[in-house]
Amino acid sequence: MAVDAPYSLYYWPSLPGRGEFVRLVLEQAGAPYDDVARRPKEDGGGSGAVMAQLSAPGGLRPLAPPVLVHGTVRLAQMPNICAWLAARHGLVPDQEDARAEAMQLQLTLADLVAEAHDTHHPVVKGDYYEVQKSEARRYAKQFVEQRLPKFLRYFEAVLQANAEGQGRHLLGSSLTYVDLSMNQVLHGLEYAFPRAFARVVGELPGLVALREHVDGLPRISAYRASPRYLPFNESGIFRRYPELDAVDDDGPAA
Amino acid sequence: MAVDAPYSLYYWPSLPGRGEFVRLVLEQAGAPYDDVARRPKEDGGGSGAVMAQLSAPGGLRPLAPPVLVHGTVRLAQMPNICAWLAARHGLVPDQEDARAEAMQLQLTLADLVAEAHDTHHPVVKGDYYEVQKSEARRYAKQFVEQRLPKFLRYFEAVLQANAEGQGRHLLGSSLTYVDLSMNQVLHGLEYAFPRAFARVVGELPGLVALREHVDGLPRISAYRASPRYLPFNESGIFRRYPELDAVDDDGPAA
Secondary structure (H helix, E strand, O other), rough: OOOOEEEEEOOOOOOOOOOHHHHHHHHOOOOOOOEEEHHOHHHOOHHHHHHHHHHHOOOOOOOOOEEEEEEEEEEHHHHHHHHHHHOOOOOOOOHHHHHHHHHHHHHHHHHHHHHHHOOOOOOOOOOOOOOOHHHHHHHHHHHHHHHHHHHHHHHHHHHHHHOOEEEEEOOOOOHHHHHHHHHHHHHHHHHHHHHHHHHHHHHHHHHHHHHHHHHHHHHHHHHHHOOOOOOOOOOOOOOOOOOOOOOOOOOOOO | OOOOEEEEEEEEOOOOOOOEEEEEEHHOOOOOEHHHHHHHHHHHOOHHHHHHHHOOOOOOOOOOEEHHHHHHHEEEEEHHHHHHHHHOOOOOOOOHHHHHHHHHHHHHHHHHHHHHHOOOOOOOOOOOHHHHHHHHHHHHHHHHHHHHHHHHHHHHHHHOOOOOOOOOOOOOOOOOOOHHHHHHHHHHHHHHHHHHHHHHHHOHHHHHHHHHHHHOHHHHHHHHHOOOOOOOOOOOOOOOOHOOOOOOOOOOOO
């Protein structure tokens, strides 16, 4: 029971998905929150709580979860919720230009997350992976061979160019919500595409240091050891389907 | 020649694409800008100017255009650039919560733009439409039957729920960058998917009023009559491929 919490999060209860990026900010902020759909059904939880939130009156209507409610504020879109929370809890610098830089990186991470999702849903978003497996193989081939390495090399270059970052922060000299999200993306990509990830990880010493640093934050490690944490699974964005992780060990496949 | 302009925009010179959303904010703001890649090649223009900007040192490196440069500020990601410019030029309210609401809508518009793009590039982003036409037909079928109406009905509902909006603004009582972007998306969808758009437009009186209002803004109409304006074409995001606009006149196709 956390009904007195200042924040209510609405997200599908059976997968980490885009909700997990919001949870990591809330957990690192030490902000109590009510993860509404994770409550027992008899206590208002379940997917129905998410559906009801999408059509509820009051405030700006969201099109899709995650949705964060705080008093009269009702926000959607993962990067937007993360940025808004981070500004309230010291997880992004105060300066407007620095915040725009953080948002630039967060939106680029969101693009990578969307592409990782589309590997298993390339052509029909509202239907199962099983009805689009051949298209998924074609999408995933360019994802693991070209897009995944391109994005990760980009973030590594950003981290290496950040002279203040102690080799472990993407922006500035201290932890931001972008680091928390990067950590989750790195875990998700390694879970879903272990072979493709292994092929590029040697080029990413900065991102590996970032991931280890975030993993070791006391609040994050306590959260991930708690029953609040939802592990990756094959209903989420990052799914381990070996047929979509088919990289050629000698280089790009023909 | 606009080399003394305070803003430099870098975007592919032959298509409106995501750069156009930035241009509309700059034009409505009356802010002089140097559309660098649109200069003659002998004066530093062309796609090479965009490529050079992506790998240039200084500031936060962008992964993809559009890129906006203003002094030491160098920003990427279309919604982020639009929001940053709008805050400087009175095209979004000052309050932090209102700005987050604007960003929520802009990111939802960006999702719609990405899906419109993916109708012709569903499985191989780095290759031509012609090599993925069968997948494109399948993607486009769910887009025109389900996703396009879902997004547009959502934005119509947001506009209708905005009691201050005089029936023509998505947020608050005056023009924001989100209205400018919505105008462009409506034109783009009608250009690319005239049959699918015609089937739903009767349900969208508020969005039609928004579009007419923005079309009639003196700076926007002057811009679109100027040589600075790039019309839609089949190199951009919104492409008129009739085979991707195949709606059944009697309702959703089987």
